[in-house]
Amino acid sequence: MAWFSACSIPAVPLFLQVLGRFNRARAAQLTLPHYLCQTPLFMPVGTQGTIKGLTKNQLEEIGCQIILGNTYHLALRPTSELIDELGGLHKFMNWPRALLTDSGGFQMVSLLHLADITEKGVTFQSPVDGKPMLLTPEESIQIQNRIGADIIMALDDVVRTTITGPRIEEAMYRTLRWIDRCIAAHKRPNEQNLFGIVQGGLDPVLRDICVRGLVERNLPGYAIGGLAGGEDKDSFWRVVAQCTAALPEDKPRYVMGVGYPLDIVVCSALGADMYDCVYPTRTARFGTALVPEGVLKLKHQAMANDIRPIDPMCECMLSRDLHSSIVEGRFPEFVCKFLQTMFPKGDVPEWVCNAMEVAGIDISSCCHEMKV
Amino acid sequence: MKFAVNKGWSNGRARSGVLQLGSCPFPIQTPALLLTTRKGLPAFISPDLLTSSLPSPDSHLLQFSPLHFLEGISPKTISNIGGLHQMLSLHQHIFAAVPRDSIIALPEHDSTNKYGASFQTPGGRLLIKPAEYVELVSSMKPDFWVTLADEVPAWVSDKRNRTSVDRTLRWLDDCLSLNKTGTTIFGSIVGGSSIEERHRCAQEVAQRNVSGYWIGGFGLGESMDERAALLTAVTDNLPEDMPRHVSGLGLPEEVLQGVAAGIDLFDSTYVYHLTLGGFALTFPLERNKGDNADYQLSDSGGDDMKINLKATIYRKDTSPIVESCNCFTCQNHTKAYLNHLFNVHEMLAQTLLEIHNTHQYLGFFCSIRKAIEEGKFEQFRRNFVESRRECLFAAASSD
Numbered sequence: 001m002a003w004f005s006a007c008s009i010p011a012v013p014l015f016l017q018v019l020g021r022f023n024r025a026r027a028a029q030l031t032l033p034h035y036l037c038q039t040p041l042f043m044p045v046g047t048q049g050t051i052k053g054l055t056k057n058q059l060e061e062i063g064c065q066i067i068l069g070n071t072y073h074l075a076l077r078p079t080s081e082l083i084d085e086l087g088g089l090h091k092f093m094n095w096p097r098a099l100l101t102d103s104g105g106f107q108m109v110s111l112l113h114l115a116d117i118t119e120k121g122v123t124f125q126s127p128v129d130g131k132p133m134l135l136t137p138e139e140s141i142q143i144q145n146r147i148g149a150d151i152i153m154a155l156d157d158v159v160r161t162t163i164t165g166p167r168i169e170e171a172m173y174r175t176l177r178w179i180d181r182c183i184a185a186h187k188r189p190n191e192q193n194l195f196g197i198v199q200g201g202l203d204p205v206l207r208d209i210c211v212r213g214l215v216e217r218n219l220p221g222y223a224i225g226g227l228a229g230g231e232d233k234d235s236f237w238r239v240v241a242q243c244t245a246a247l248p249e250d251k252p253r254y255v256m257g258v259g260y261p262l263d264i265v266v267c268s269a270l271g272a273d274m275y276d277c278v279y280p281t282r283t284a285r286f287g288t289a290l291v292p293e294g295v296l297k298l299k300h301q302a303m304a305n306d307i308r309p310i311d312p313m314c315e316c317m318l319s320r321d322l323h324s325s326i327v328e329g330r331f332p333e334f335v336c337k338f339l340q341t342m343f344p345k346g347d348v349p350e351w352v353c354n355a356m357e358v359a360g361i362d363i364s365s366c367c368h369e370m371k372v
Numbered sequence: 373m374k375f376a377v378n379k380g381w382s383n384g385r386a387r388s389g390v391l392q393l394g395s396c397p398f399p400i401q402t403p404a405l406l407l408t409t410r411k412g413l414p415a416f417i418s419p420d421l422l423t424s425s426l427p428s429p430d431s432h433l434l435q436f437s438p439l440h441f442l443e444g445i446s447p448k449t450i451s452n453i454g455g456l457h458q459m460l461s462l463h464q465h466i467f468a469a470v471p472r473d474s475i476i477a478l479p480e481h482d483s484t485n486k487y488g489a490s491f492q493t494p495g496g497r498l499l500i501k502p503a504e505y506v507e508l509v510s511s512m513k514p515d516f517w518v519t520l521a522d523e524v525p526a527w528v529s530d531k532r533n534r535t536s537v538d539r540t541l542r543w544l545d546d547c548l549s550l551n552k553t554g555t556t557i558f559g560s561i562v563g564g565s566s567i568e569e570r571h572r573c574a575q576e577v578a579q580r581n582v583s584g585y586w587i588g589g590f591g592l593g594e595s596m597d598e599r600a601a602l603l604t605a606v607t608d609n610l611p612e613d614m615p616r617h618v619s620g621l622g623l624p625e626e627v628l629q630g631v632a633a634g635i636d637l638f639d640s641t642y643v644y645h646l647t648l649g650g651f652a653l654t655f656p657l658e659r660n661k662g663d664n665a666d667y668q669l670s671d672s673g674g675d676d677m678k679i680n681l682k683a684t685i686y687r688k689d690t691s692p693i694v695e696s697c698n699c700f701t702c703q704n705h706t707k708a709y710l711n712h713l714f715n716v717h718e719m720l721a722q723t724l725l726e727i728h729n730t731h732q733y734l735g736f737f738c739s740i741r742k743a744i745e746e747g748k749f750e751q752f753r754r755n756f757v758e759s760r761r762e763c764l765f766a767a768a769s770s771d
Contacts, residue, residue: 049712053719055421056704078687078712086690086708094704305449 013150014193014220016252016273020327023360024244024271027326030252032150033191034090035097037065038323039252039273042264043100044281048073049093052281056095063320066098066150068276071143072107076127080146088148099149100276103140106158117157119174137181141194145187153223154182156197161231168201175199176213183217193220195254198243201226202235211246221252224272228257237266237355244271261290261318265338266352268322269331269359275319292341332361339366373516373556373583375615375636383749385607385634388741391615393466393515393556395457398429402615402636403627403744405737406435406468407730408644410476411444412460414730415644416722419460425700425727430734432465435619435639437477438508438517443495447511455513469509469517470619471500474591474641479523481532486539489520502546510553518586518617519547521560526594533564536589537573544580558584558617565594567605574609584615587635591620596629603633610634624655624677624736625760628753631740643729647722650682650714652693653732676763679707681725686711699731700724 015031016039030037044051044059046067051059059067069089074080086092089099105122115124121136137155144152155178157171179196186194196214200206214222224243227236240255247253254274255267264275280290287299289310296303296310325334335356339348346368356363374392381388389402407414412434414422422431436456441447445459453459456467472479476493483490488501500508502520509517520543522536540562551557559582563570577585587606590599607616617637621630622645627638646653655677679686679693692702693710701710701724713721743752 048716048718049709050718050720053723055425055700055720055723057424057700058420073716077716078708082688082708086688086706092706092709092712094706094709305446305452 012220013189013191014252016250018249020329022326022329022331023269025269025326025331025359025361026271026273027323028252028273030273032066032098032193034099034150035065037098038320040264040268040319040322040326041065041274042319043068043274043276045070045276045278046093048077049089052285056093059095060097064097066100066274067095069099069101069147069149070107071101071104071140071147072111074101074147075104075143080143084146084148088146090148098151099147100151101144101147101149101153103153103155104135104143105140105155117171117174119177121155137178138185141182141185142187145192148188149192151193151195151221152186154179154194154196156199156225158197158199158226159201160229161202161226161235162229163201168199168203169206172200172206172210176210179214179217179219195219195221195223197223197225197256198247199226202231202239204238204242207239207242208246211243215246215248219251221254222247223254223256225256227255228259228263228277233349233351234354236263237270237351237358240267240272241270241355241358261338262342262352264318265322265335266355266359268326269335269356269361271359292338293344294342335361336363336366339363375584375613377613378745381745381747383744383747384632385604386631386744386749387612387634387636388744389615389636391636395515396429396432396464396466398432398464400429400433400466401741403631403737403740404430404433404637405734406433406617406637406639407431408473408475408639408641409434409436411440412436412456412462412467414726416647416719416726417730418723419462421700421723421727422462422465426730427734429464430738431730433468433637434462434465435468435470435473436512436514437471437473438469438505438512439471439477439491439493439498439500440473441508441512442493442498447508451511451513455511457513466516467512467514468617468637468639469512469514470586470639471505471518471520472523472588472619473639474620474622475644479521479592481522481524481528481536484522484536484539489522489543502543503550506547506550510555514555516556516558516583518558518588519544519560519582521562521586521588523562523589523592524564525589525592526565526598528564530566533566533569536562536564537569537576540573540588541576544577544582548580548582556583558582558586558615560586560588561606562589563602563606564589565598565602567601570602570605571609574606578610582614584617585610587616587618588620590618591622591626596626599626600629600633603630603635607634625757627736628740628756631744631749632753640733643726643733646678646729647726650680650721650725651678651729652681652710652725653678653729654694655732655736676760681707681710681721682714683711693728694732697728697731699728701728701731 013033017029018026020027028039043066047070121134123134126133140155157174159171196219198210200210252273255272258275259277289296325331348367377387377389391400457463478492480490480492488499490499505520522539524536544559559577561573561577563573615636618635619639622640622642686707689707743749
């Protein structure tokens with residue numbers, strides 16, 4: 001653990017210091033036990049204790065600050081007990097910066113057959129022998145305590161936003177009941193930061209109840225969950241906007257599962273700080289490069305004889321640019337340039353325009369007027 | 373290209389030398405290892421890792437087969453870019469073009485005919501003619517290239533073998549006459565398992581205006597015992613001050629055999645195959661007789677030279693693969709982590725392992741050179757081979 005005792009930060013495992021703002025957007029310094037991070041930041045997903053094919057040096061070189069590890073996969077192999085015995089995931093991977101683990105719940109729901117959620121926890125079919133198993137909030141936290149990441153996630157009752165009806169309300173209240181169980185089970189609050197996850201589907205009333213319930217518990221940080229699962233973009237940004245407006249200023253806001261560069265820019269404009277997504281690593285495996293204009297499908301026949309580099313401008317690090325543009329007081333200009341590059345014809349989607357209006361950022365220079 | 377043999381130590385035919393080639397600003401000490409590549413890069417190591425994690429200049433020799441480029445990016449495009457060095461951005465590396473590689477371009481002697489050489493590749497069987505070959509090579513702009521050869525395995529008829537020598541010589545002359553740009557060429561020598569044909573081919577090639585010699589037709593079914601005489605039948609007929617390059621001698625013992633016959637350059641798929649299988653080289657680079665007296669042969673398939681990183685005994689092993697190894701992998705990671713990566717089929721496993729294995733094998737070559745320079749090569753070779761036998765014998769008899 002690295003305590004930055006040279007600076008005047010209090011001895012807590014997480015400290016957020018806002019360095020610059022533009023309306024709701026903020027650039028901050030996030031101090032974690034293993035690393036001093038700059039937000040907004042993007043966390044690549046290192047599912048099984050590695051980002052596919054990249055060495056730790058290469059990751060440091062590209063500016064990676066926090067890696068996300070999947071509790072479900074790591075608990076399966078090599079098991080959280082082994083990781084603990086060998087000194088924690090940082091030591092196991094030899095990763096000198098920060099780590100975050102998820103609760104394991106999402107993978108179970110998305111990967112496994114017969115995943116069922118009850119008050120006790122998530123019941124699922126063991127991938128090893130098919131026997132029914134149960135992941136409780138307590139068990140999830142214990143596994144994450146053993147893995148040792150800087151940030152751990154509460155087990156939440158996650159429901160897809162494409163579902164409607166009473167299930168969403170049930171899930172939201174259960175998430176609040178489970179956060180208390182997670183807090184009680186957490187054995188290392190001085191070394192690991194437990195984030196709560198705001199649920200409530202697309203219903204502003206439910207979201208509001210959930211936010212207030214979590215804020216009452218005074219957690220080190222808050223995630224906005226249950227999004228990035230197929231809901232329409234217009235609903236998506238409104239939920240993010242509502243949550244960021246209600247969450248405390250001095251704690252980080254993590255939008256889970258986001259995502260595309262455009263989503264990251266919009267959510268940052270609305271006041272979010274942290275993101276994770278399999279998108280960049282997954283799309284790379286399929287031969288797709290991310291560039292300011294959008295994507296380049298490198299396997300396409302048209303690319304076969306194209307001898308230009310992937311990105312002549314080489315702006316590889318979106319989150320670094322976001323951070324510095326806010327700190328240096330040129331965030332609106334950055335957003336406009338970003339949108340102009342991505343939408344050279346001015347066809348910025350309506351949901352982005354709506355979101356930027358709420359965020360107080362004038363992007364009229366990037367948009368073609370639809371009405372003549 | 374400049375090549376010079378270091379004189380002054382008595383090691384039989386084994387010799388050490390210095391090679392200086394175009395792109396690489398550093399002289400390369402021989403005997404040296406050429407790293408096997410697919411399309412110019414090692415299987416699991418990206419260009420930035422190649423330069424940052426492997427020793428320099430030892431790791432600057434890269435061997436590739438032009439046949440790899442018959443699918444995928446067109447040779448014309450590579451030519452437009454400016455050649456392989458430019459395309460891969462490895463300006464200080466040495467690229468050697470050899471038609472055959474032992475992984476995906478295997479000589480298919482049955483289908484080879486008077487027009488061209490046939491190779492078995494993942495894309496099917498390919499017949500390549502000298503003119504096509506020369507054109508392919510010229511678009512890549514390698515530092516040196518080997519002429520097209522008709523390689524045959526050890527068991528073919530005498531007639532077929534003689535034909536292979538005749539063809540190889542004819543194609544050598546074709547390649548030389550088509551070589552308008554005056555690039556560095558190594559003449560190919562074949563001859564199968566016939567001492568006379570090896571002799572004949574070597575003498576003929578020695579008369580041609582080439583910059584070095586590539587010795588083919590090995591690693592195709594001959595036994596190690598018969599190979600020694602065949603190698604010397606070739607090297608004894610070649611001028612001393614020109615480099616000799618052999619393919620198909622991959623294992624450490626085979627390399628030692630080649631060095632003893634006077635070979636300077638080796639390409640080997642040993643590292644590649646070990647890495648694929650999850651095996652890590654551990655052989656001590658300084659061999660002392662008797663060091664391994666109490667080595668236990670484990671069930672995991674490892675021995676005194678390598679360990680199987682997938683074996684469960686390494687699940688909690690927090691030591692590096694080799695304590696004294698300076699490679700990136702040993703300096704940063706443990707056997708436990710590698711065991712996990714292999715277990716979950718993560719790409720990083722092979723990247724880290726290929727770095728380590730390459731490092732180790734380059735170190736082996738370094739030891740060979742040192743032994744030659746101390747005039748102790750024969751002893752080095754004997755110790756190496758004997759301690760291998762001892763370990764296996766000791767392990768087998770301890771049950």
